[in-house]
Amino acid sequence: MNGEAPFVPDERDRALMLATQEGLPLAVRPYHALAERLGWAPEEVFARLARLHAVGVIRRIAAAPNHYALGYVANGMSVWDVDDERVDELGQWLAAQGEVSHCYRRPRALPLWRYNLFAMFHARERAEVERAVAVAAVRLAACFPGAVRAHEVLFSSRILKKTGVRLDF
Amino acid sequence: MRERRPATLDDLDRQLLWALQDDLPLCERPFAVLATGLGVSEEEVLQRLRRYLAEGIVTRFGPFFQVERMGGAFCLAAMAVPEERFDEVTVAVGAFPQVAHNYRREHALNMWFVLAATRPEGIVETARAIENAVSLPVWLFPKEREYFVRLRLRP
Structure with missing residues (x-):
């Protein structure tokens, strides 16, 4: 913020x-x-x-496209358990990857949830997302040795709601 | 709902859907500005946009609000919903206006949604209200830092 x-x-x-x-x-x-x-x-x-x-209260006046309709049927939330000392470096690096739409540092919820870095990947096929995340994982391991302890990808399998922000004034 | 197959789009649709993800000019006839850029009529742009909305290709056309700039907050939230209760919980969660979008994901935490509130307390209040409504814990994952990117989807 x-x-x-x-x-x-x-x-x-x-x-x-x-x-x-x-x-x-x-x-x-x-x-x-x-x-x-x-x-x-x-x-x-x-x-x-x-x-x-x-x-900045209005970011832009524009269309919110349905990812699925535009062919971006694979939407993977990649989540990474990263050394807290280095999470910002890795976050900036991940955000620069072409397929990434959002990248955030968030708190862990131990023991249920170990991940502190979230990056959304979008592609036309699930295999493409898996490939992009695998490439990112290999590069991260090479550029920041030991910083990533684990990662996984959570694919979205259904849009349950997509109304956008409603102002609760 | 809305697990739709990719739409059939022609070249103009692709160009228009790309352009419509940019900021609309704040002028008397903004669609005419777009139309001129694409070499089509203003009416063609409006007709296509109406069709995209009717068919769910575009889910909304309008201002994108940054509630944090007005003192509010966004927050990612998740729940582990038992399979047999999934549809019922989807309806209950969807009824909260603070839920901007909600996705099913394949994980023990299988429901992930974004809360938006114009007051910061609205996030925790809404999470507690959802917990009360569905008798399941809501996990909050507020952003601690955002790394800047901006994606536009090439149709």
């Missing part, structure tokens, strides 16, 4: 975000349609969206 003070959305920011959380109106003038829905002037919608975007 970064050290910046959080941006606290005011009531109108919240109303605007709630009005878009199911999605942007698919109209020729989507922001005008949004303004109309809210009963606001379009200028206010533009100004508030620009500000929320500038401060």
